[in-house]
Amino acid sequence: MSKKKIEEKIDEEVETEDDKKTGDEVEAEKAEENGEVTEEAQKTEDEAEAEDESEGDEENGKPHRKLALDILSCVIAVAAIVVAMIFVIKSKETDTVIHLEEKAPYIYEAGNIDCWYDTAKDKYYSDKKCKNEIDKDTVFIYYFDKNVTGVVKAGIKYYYVGGGVADKSFTNFAADENGNWYYFENGINNEHADDVVKGTVNGEEAWWCIKNGQVAFIDTIAENVNGYWAIKGGKVVFQDMIATNEEGSWYCKGGKLDYDFTGQVELDNKTYVIENGKVVKVK
Structure with missing residues (x-):
């Protein structure tokens, strides 16, 4: 085959391939050869750019979403703390409020009306929610006059x-x-007490004779747990003397009746004959 025929055959095959291409493809190839961009190619490039931008936006948005989540977490945590504090405060307020049931007065202790007492505020209320405050002076009831100090x-x-x-x-x-x-013992007088007790009467400290719970300003002999004592003007006289009661006259040594003494004593220019502490004769 001659060289000319071979070239003609190649050209025919090229034309055949060109015929198989679509008009768009041919146009695209021509545009590409001329440095132009077809509408379809432009569309493809735009989609690629949009996809890249979307990916970029997604990457750029991640820090913002994380920051938003962190802020939300902080807000939730703060809210939880506030709620907990309110609960604690309310609990403490409740813990400080106690119910005082109605109680009658007693000689040693005041009574009270039925009410609620806030220990933290030192205030009294008629209701558990502590809405209606009441005067402290109206809460307590006393057995005696509150304004009196002394014997009643x-x-x-x-x-x-x-x-x-x-x-x-x-x-x-x-x-x-x-x-x-x-x-008085523990604030109460025993009206049946007969005793000799140390204490202060009219500003004078001494051992005083008590009859029926009251100081007896008399001359006599009175008893306590330590023995019998010579009483003059209601108090013990700590000296040697002859003291008298309804049972007779007695010898008191140092103010105390001496049952063990038998003999004679000279007192007040008189001689007393004593037997077992009792005066049997005066000379």
């Missing part, structure tokens, strides 16, 4: 009181408004 008679007994109750710490002598002196 209630029924047949005498009490030493203060602040509306008997003073349990008071054990001593005290006088009523009429000047009568009584002996």
Whole structure:
């Protein structure tokens, strides 16, 4: 085959391949050869750019979403703390409120009406929610006059009181408004007591004779747990003397009756004959 025929055959095959291509493909090839961009190629490039931008936006959005989630977590945590604090405060407020049931007064203790007491605020209320405050002076009920301090008679007994109750710490002598002196133990006078007790009467400390719970300003012989004592003007006289009671006259040595003594003693320019402490004869 000649060279000319071979070239003609190649050209025919090329034309055949060109015929198989679509018009768009041919146009695209021509445009590409001429440095132009077809509509389809442009569309493909735009889609690629959009996809790249979308991926970029997604990458750029991740830090923002993380920041938003962190802020939301902080807000939730703060809200939880606030709720917990409110709960604790409410719990503490509830813990400080106690119910005082109605109670009658007693000689040693004040009574009270039915109410609620807030220990933190030192206030009293008529309701559990502590909405209606009530005056403290109306809460408590006293057995005695709250404004009196001293000897008070209630029924047949005498009490030493203060602040509306008997003073349990008071054990001593005290006088009523009429000047009568009584002996009190734990704020209460024992009207049946006969004793010789140390204490202060009219500003004088001594051992005083008590008859029926009251100081007896008499001359006699009186007994306590330590023995019998010579009493003059209601108090023990610690000296050698002859003391007298309803049973006779007795020799008291150093103020105390001496049952063991038998003999004679010279007192007040007189001679006393003593047998077992009792005066049997005066010379």
